[in-house]
Amino acid sequence: MIRLRLGLFLLALLVVAAVLAPLAAGWVGKDPFAPDLFARYAPPSADYPLGADELGRDLFTRLLYGARVSLGVGLATALAASVLGTAIGVLAAWRGGWVDAVLMRLADGLLALPALPILVLLAAMDPAKLGLPRGEAATDMLRIVTILVLFGWVGVARLARAGALTILASDYVRAARALGVTEARLLWRHVLPGLASPVAVASALAVAGAILAESVLSFLGLGIQPPTPSWGNMLANAQEAVFAAPLAALWPGLAILLAIAGCTLVADGVSRS
Amino acid sequence: MAGALRLAALRLPQIALTLVLLSLAAWFAIGLMPGDPVSLALFSDPRLTPEDIARLRALHGLDQPLWERYLAWGAGVLRGEFGYSRLFAQPVTAVLWPALGSTLVLVGSAVAMAAAVGVALGALAALKPRAAPLVDAATLLAQAVPSFWLGILLIIFFAVRLGWLPAGGAPEPGGSALPFLVLPVATIAFGQMAAYARHAAAALTAELARPHITSARARGGSEARVLWRHALPNAAVPLLTLLALDAGSLVSGALVTETVFARPGMGKLLYDSVMGNDYNLALLALLLVALVTMLATLTADLAQHWLDPRLGER
Numbered sequence: 001m002i003r004l005r006l007g008l009f010l011l012a013l014l015v016v017a018a019v020l021a022p023l024a025a026g027w028v029g030k031d032p033f034a035p036d037l038f039a040r041y042a043p044p045s046a047d048y049p050l051g052a053d054e055l056g057r058d059l060f061t062r063l064l065y066g067a068r069v070s071l072g073v074g075l076a077t078a079l080a081a082s083v084l085g086t087a088i089g090v091l092a093a094w095r096g097g098w099v100d101a102v103l104m105r106l107a108d109g110l111l112a113l114p115a116l117p118i119l120v121l122l123a124a125m126d127p128a129k130l131g132l133p134r135g136e137a138a139t140d141m142l143r144i145v146t147i148l149v150l151f152g153w154v155g156v157a158r159l160a161r162a163g164a165l166t167i168l169a170s171d172y173v174r175a176a177r178a179l180g181v182t183e184a185r186l187l188w189r190h191v192l193p194g195l196a197s198p199v200a201v202a203s204a205l206a207v208a209g210a211i212l213a214e215s216v217l218s219f220l221g222l223g224i225q226p227p228t229p230s231w232g233n234m235l236a237n238a239q240e241a242v243f244a245a246p247l248a249a250l251w252p253g254l255a256i257l258l259a260i261a262g263c264t265l266v267a268d269g270v271s272r273s
Numbered sequence: 274m275a276g277a278l279r280l281a282a283l284r285l286p287q288i289a290l291t292l293v294l295l296s297l298a299a300w301f302a303i304g305l306m307p308g309d310p311v312s313l314a315l316f317s318d319p320r321l322t323p324e325d326i327a328r329l330r331a332l333h334g335l336d337q338p339l340w341e342r343y344l345a346w347g348a349g350v351l352r353g354e355f356g357y358s359r360l361f362a363q364p365v366t367a368v369l370w371p372a373l374g375s376t377l378v379l380v381g382s383a384v385a386m387a388a389a390v391g392v393a394l395g396a397l398a399a400l401k402p403r404a405a406p407l408v409d410a411a412t413l414l415a416q417a418v419p420s421f422w423l424g425i426l427l428i429i430f431f432a433v434r435l436g437w438l439p440a441g442g443a444p445e446p447g448g449s450a451l452p453f454l455v456l457p458v459a460t461i462a463f464g465q466m467a468a469y470a471r472h473a474a475a476a477l478t479a480e481l482a483r484p485h486i487t488s489a490r491a492r493g494g495s496e497a498r499v500l501w502r503h504a505l506p507n508a509a510v511p512l513l514t515l516l517a518l519d520a521g522s523l524v525s526g527a528l529v530t531e532t533v534f535a536r537p538g539m540g541k542l543l544y545d546s547v548m549g550n551d552y553n554l555a556l557l558a559l560l561l562v563a564l565v566t567m568l569a570t571l572t573a574d575l576a577q578h579w580l581d582p583r584l585g586e587r
Contacts, residue, residue, distance in 0.1 A: 109291045111518075114566045116525030117543050117559050118299075124547045125302055212419055216529055219421050220544060239425050239533070246429045253422030261417035 004269025007204075010262030014255075018071045021064035030058035032065050033227050044247065051248060062229035063251055069218075069230040070211045070259060073141055077148045077210035082203045084149065085156025090191060092157070093164035094183075104161070107154045115151050119213060122147045123222035137228040144223055148210050155209075156202040163198045167191050201271045208263035215256050231256050277578040281571065288567045295563055296556065297343065303552045304339045350557075360551035368542065368554065369561055376531070376538035377565075380523050382454060383461035384516070390462065391469025392512070396500060398470070399477035408470060415467035420526055424460040424533035431456060440534070457534045461526045465519065472515050476508035510581045517573030520566045 017024075025032055035057055044051045049060040092100040123144070167173060168191065176186055217223030218232025226233055231252040238249035321329075329335075335342075349356065355365040398408035432440035438452050480486065481504055489503045528540030535541070539562050546555040 105287070109287075109294070112291065112521060112567050112570055113295065114521045114524035114528075114562050116528050117540070117562050118295075120528070120544060120547055121299055121555060121559060122302055208417075215419060216421060219529075220532060221548075235422060235425065239428075243433060246433060249422070249425045249429060253419060253426070256419045256422065257417050260419070261413060264413065264417060 001269065001273065003265045004273065007262045007265025007267075007269055010258050011266065014067050014071055014259055014262065017064050018067040021061070021068055024064055025061040030061045032057055032061040032229060059234075059248060059251060062234060063231070063255060066229045066231045066234060066252065066255065069137075069141065069224050069228065070214060070256070073144055073148070073214040074207040074211040074259070074263075076141070076145045077152055078203045078206040080145065080149045081152030081206045081210075082156050082199055085153035085202065086160045086192075086195060086199055088153060089157040089160025089162075090164045090187060090195070093161045093168060094187060094191075100161075103157070107157055110151060110154050116213075116216065119147055119151070119217060120220065120222060122150070123217050137224065140224045140228070144214055144217060145210075148213055152206050152210060155205060156199060159198040159202045160195050163195045164191050167194045197270060201267045204263045204267035204270065208260045208267075211256065211259050211263070215252075276582070277575050280574060280578060284571050284574075288564070288571070291567065292560055292564060296347070296560055299556050299559055300343045300346070301339060303556060346553075355557055356553045358546070358551055358554040360546055360549040360554060365554055365557050369539075369558060372537060372539050372542045372558075373561065373565070375536070376524075376527050376540065379454065379457055379531070379536070379538060380461065380527050382458045383465065383526075384523065386458060386462040387465035388469050388512070388516075391466040392473045392505075394466070394470040395473025395475075396477055396505075398474040399481060400496075400500070405474070408474065412467035412470045415463055415470075418464065420460055420464045421529045421533050423463060424456070424530055427456045427460060428534070453534075453536065457530045457536055460530050460533070461523070464526060465523070468515055468519065469512065472511050473508060476511045477504055480504045480508045506580070510577055513573050513577045513580065517570045517577070520569040520573070524562050524566050 049058075051059050088103055092103040173186065173190055176190055181190075214223055215230065215232035215235070218230040219236045221233070221236060223232055224230035226237075234252040235249060238252065241248060337345075346356075357363065358365050358368050361368050394408050394411065398405040428440045431438045438455055477500075486499060486503055489499050494503070524540070527538060528544060530536070531538040531540040532544055539558060543555060543558045543562065546552075546558060
């Protein structure tokens with residue numbers, strides 16, 4: 001219980017940071033996008049709570065705006081992956097036979113592959129060749145979410161399939177079938193509600209995975225492009241400045257750490273309760 | 274033994290099929306990447322006319338449809354012709370093998386260290402229940418720390434502040450490789466350690482409650498002997514499962530860590546080739562990494578069968 005609460009508290013903190021980012025920027029009177037070359041690598045002070053980056057932009061407000069990217073990518077990926085994964089898992093459990101075999105071999109194949117090298121390759125694709133605008137923050141996020149969902153559904157699907165198999169073999173499902181309940185209603189009313197707990201665990205882990213993957217891709221320069229701040233690209237900038245401003249590397253990583261710890265705690269808490 | 278052979282016979286075709294599908298998917302993904310070799314030449318020589326470009330494209334086969342180029346490429350690879358790397362101006366194989374060796378050294382050392390520290394922590398949690406919450410917290414932390422951040426922090430502390438170790442790169446020819454290995458290995462091992470600790474703790478706790486342990490203790494075996502001879506061998510089976518499941522994440526970890534430390538290896542090679550539009554190298558590096566990952570998984574599974582013959586009977 002304490003895990004769940006601590007995790008939810010951390011995530012709530014993050015949501016507040018993301019929602020209040022523009023307001024907070026107003027309070028401190030800093031524009032996270034406006035460069036100020038006189039304040040390059042400014043040390044932490046009353047004016048710049050966490051210091052300033054290589055263009056003299058305020059790190060604190062950029063960190064808050066980074067929460068929007070991380071949470072946006074994490075939640076969108078987890079939502080899409082959960083819907084897709086639950087559908088695939090339930091389909092595999094319900095149809096069985098060759099459908100089950102094909103879907104689960106596909107899941108096994110995706111799990112066996114090294115994900116990050118493939119993500120790097122996919123993230124380097126040119127959206128312009130697919131007719132999408134290039135370099136916009138929103139399309140960047142959509143691109144990253146799409147790529148992450150390609151791998152993200154697997155974990156959800158395996159848990160959903162296992163849960164659905166148990167439920168489909170239970171007496172109340174047999175009773176419902178004997179009463180002449182249609183298969184669609186059976187899946188919707190009797191199978192899906194029983195999957196809430198495993199899917200919640202898998203989704204929480206998917207949020208953590210997506211936040212980490214987004215920050216890695218942005219760190220490598222393949223994710224969210226500057227000037228939009230993301231914790232990953234802030235860390236990439238900070239690595240360039242390990243001599244000039246070593247502290248700048250501390251905060252974005254700490255933010256990622258708290259976000260991932262929050263999701264892991266929630267997943268742990270739900271699976272234990 | 275028969276079970277292990279059957280497992281290998283079942284898996285190897287699966288691995289081959291996965292590689293074919295992956296190469297196909299990656300080929301088309303690469304087709305969607307910005308720039309081809311000729312457009313790169315266009316940037317470097319403004320005197321090229323459109324006719325020259327058309328001729329160059331035809332010469333390199335770039336005017337053919339994507340799938341025809343894939344078939345030609347695939348036939349070449351099956352004949353053992355892996356082609357050249359544009360970025361390094363060398364045969365692809367001459368670039369790939371040294372990189373693979375370097376990555377295997379990095380990942381191997383990291384796994385050894387993660388397993389040693391993780392199992393020690395797990396044993397501590399299993400033997401001394403009072404230490405368990407501490408081990409729990411440590412593993413949660415290790416799991417949540419992003420490895421590239423840890424790498425940067427280690428660089429800042431040990432290379433910039435203290436100046437004890439190099440911040441990255443590769444040793445001079447003939448120089449000692451060890452100093453360049455310490456920080457990257459620590460970076461990967463720290464993240465991996467968490468899972469080993471948790472699984473070792475769970476497996477050892479379950480194992481220590483079993484009758485043969487009580488019997489060993491009753492016969493007067495020392496705690497160390499009970500742990501080493503009676504509990505650990507059985508607890509090693511789930512740890513091997515973990516190793517099998519984690520082969521993919523290890524390669525991913527190597528990619529990030531090699532990039533952070535500018536350490537030559539498969540991960541950095543893959544990243545550099547993708548960023549440098551060297552698509553032949555990128556594709557073959559990806560396939561090699563996938564192949565090594567899947568073979569590592571298979572090896573761990575086979576080792577598991579060898580340790581626990583009951584698995585083959587199912």
